[in-house]
Amino acid sequence: MRRPEAVLRVCVAGGLLALLPLGCSRGTDTSKGSSAAKQAGHVEPTAPKPEYAFAAGLEEEYPEIAGFVRQMLETALAGDYAGYRKLVARVADPESRARFESVLNAMKSLSIELIEEVELAQIPPPTYLVTARAELRPETRVSLRRGSNSRIAILVLQEEGEWRMMLAPSELQPSAETTQPATAPATTAPSYPWQQDGDY
Numbered sequence: 406m407r408r409p410e411a412v413l414r415v416c417v418a419g420g421l422l423a424l425l426p427l428g429c430s431r432g433t434d435t436s437k438g439s440s441a442a443k444q445a446g447h448v449e450p451t452a453p454k455p456e457y458a459f460a461a462g463l464e465e466e467y468p469e470i471a472g473f474v475r476q477m478l479e480t481a482l483a484g485d486y487a488g489y490r491k492l493v494a495r496v497a498d499p500e501s502r503a504r505f506e507s508v509l510n511a512m513k514s515l516s517i518e519l520i521e522e523v524e525l526a527q528i529p530p531p532t533y534l535v536t537a538r539a540e541l542r543p544e545t546r547v548s549l550r551r552g553s554n555s556r557i558a559i560l561v562l563q564e565e566g567e568w569r570m571m572l573a574p575s576e577l578q579p580s581a582e583t584t585q586p587a588t589a590p591a592t593t594a595p596s597y598p599w600q601q602d603g604d605y
Contacts, residue, residue, distance in 0.1 A: 446487035448506045452542065454482055455512040460519070467520045470533050470561055473568040474517060484509060494564055497571035511545035518556070523577070525560075533561040534577055535570075 457478050464471040480488040486505050493499040500508070519536040536558045541547055556579040559570050 446485070448484040448486050448502065448509060450482075450484050450509055452510045452512075455514050457482075457515040457517070459517045463517060463520050467533070470520050470535070470568075471517070473561055473570075474520075474535055477570060478515070481505070481509065482512075492568075492570055494560075494562060494569035494571040507545070507547050511541045511547035513540040513542050515539050523560075528560070528562050531563065534573060535559050535561055536579055 459471060459474075477489070477492050480492060486502055489505065490499045499505075516538045517535060518538055519534075521534050522530075523532055523534045524530060525532055536556060538556045540555065558573040558578050560573045560577075561568055561570050563569070
C-alpha cells in the first residue's frame with residue numbers, strides 16, 4: 406500500500422503553534438557546531454511572511470484542531486524546520502529541508518476552508534481532514550502537489566495523545582479545479598418527434 410506523503414506542501418503549508426526549540430545554544434557562540442545546528446533546524450525566509458486565515462466559524466466549531474493547525478502554520482512560517490518535523494506524524498515522511506524552504510518562499514497566502522472529522526480504516530479515530538486553498542507566487546513555479554490545483558488537504562490525527570499531521574491520501578484530496586465553460590444558448594432549432602420521419 407502506498408504511504409501518504411507528508412503535508413506541508415502547504416508549507417509551512419502549508420502546512421500548516423508555539424514555536425518548538427531548535428536545539429541550538431543561546432549564547433554568542435559562533436562555532437561550527439552551533440552554526441550547523443541552526444542551519445539544519447531553521448530556514449531564513451526570503452519572501453514576505455504569508456498571511457493565513459480560517460473560514461468563518463471553523464475556529465469556534467473545531468477549536469482544538471484549529472489551534473493545532475495554527476501552531477503548525479506559525480511554526481512553519483517562522484522557518485522552524487526542526488519544529489515542523491516534530492509536528493509530522495511518524496507514519497509519514499516530512500518534507501525535505503530544500504522543499505520546505507522552496508514552498509515557504511513561494512507561499513503568498515493560505516486560507517483554511519474546511520475542517521471535518523473523517524473515519525479511515527488505517528488510522529484510529531479521531532482523525533480530521535483539513536482543506537486549504539493556497540495562493541503561490543507565480544514567479545516561483547512551485548506547486549503544492551501534482552497538477553496546478555491550489556487546494557490541498559491534510560490529515561490531523563493523534564499519536565500518543567499529541568496532534569500530528571500528514572498529507573491526506575489522494576482519494577481525499579480536493580478534485581482538480583477546472584474552469585467550466587458558461588452554458589451557451591442552443592444554436593440549433595429544437596427537435597420535435599414529428600420531424601424524425603424527414604417530413605419537415
